[in-house]
Amino acid sequence: MRDVIAIGGSLGAVAALKHLLGKLPGDFAAAVFVVIHVGAGGNDLLADIFDAHAEIPVTTAVDGEHVEPGHVYVAPADHHLLVIDGIIRLGRGPRENLARPAVDPLFRSVGLNYGPRAIAVVLTGMLNDGAAGLADVKRCGGLTVVQNPSDAVAPDMPMGALRASDVDHRAPLDGLAALLIELTHEEAGPPIPVPTDIKLEVDIALGRQIGSEKMLNIADPVPISCPACGGVLSQIKSWPPLRFRCQVGHAYTSEALVAESEGAVDEALRVALRIIEERVTLSEKMADDADHSGFAAAAAAYRRRADEGREHAETLRYAIIGVASEATAGELEHDGRAAAKNPGHIDPESS
8 A cells, every 4th residue: 555655845835734634534544754844943843733733643753763654744953854664764964955854855765665655745835846856756666746836835846846757646735635545545556676876865865975986876077066065066867857966965956056056146246346346445545645645647547447446346236236136026926035045934824
């Protein structure tokens, strides 16, 4: 039987999970694992919130506990939630797609350990964490389910999952519970060989060092630096989605990498603008000093340098305004683009 369900989401997923878990019956036999992007400083309140709406017990996952059927386990803050040989493991491996906990490591671990018995579900959320993990569950013989993007508060994660693999089922939020109940009553297929790269990425999420040689087995170096540590990124060979990892283990889909890079570009422009403006001020003071000393030619040269600096500063200022305008437009379109850089805030629907 299909008796293991992994669910991942971000923006809007708290309300979605409350609704979904509230529709599961008290005799629901599958074990359910939940990852929602929360910040490193979270207080692990999600399990209590969900437990108040569910007939089956919901608790925050604890490292080393044995998985029980008919129980919901919620990832705690700042730890990847993984399942290894029927035991919960909380990994402190590098962030994936700007998040820890991230959805991809959970999906890979249930695919690796349960194969055709596993069901993976992607809910509403920003960017596309979960897309690669969902594809990996499929590669392990498991079933994949996606919330209808048109039904989601933030359609990015469902859309990313649909683009990354041939998803088995998609349904509106109101229909997900009934679908999961139906799927858990079906017989699972026979186990199939698990690709070695999936186990390697699960090891990374656990915090294990894999070394450069093993990384070369799953990825090829590219001339792009990691935003988190500055190391060289390598492009993961299994795709879609297009993904990258550094030697430390930080992982990004291309969408997450772009989102992270936008902030770095804006910061670099602002630093450059500050340096140029300081040089303009210094050039003006040097021109005044040259005037007072009777060196007219030197004063004129310093003022020309100051004028050139002002022109460069104006060019940078317009560039910064353009970057800021794009970011603002993205925030309005996606109900908060800033959530992409810090997806960890529990949304107001969780109270």
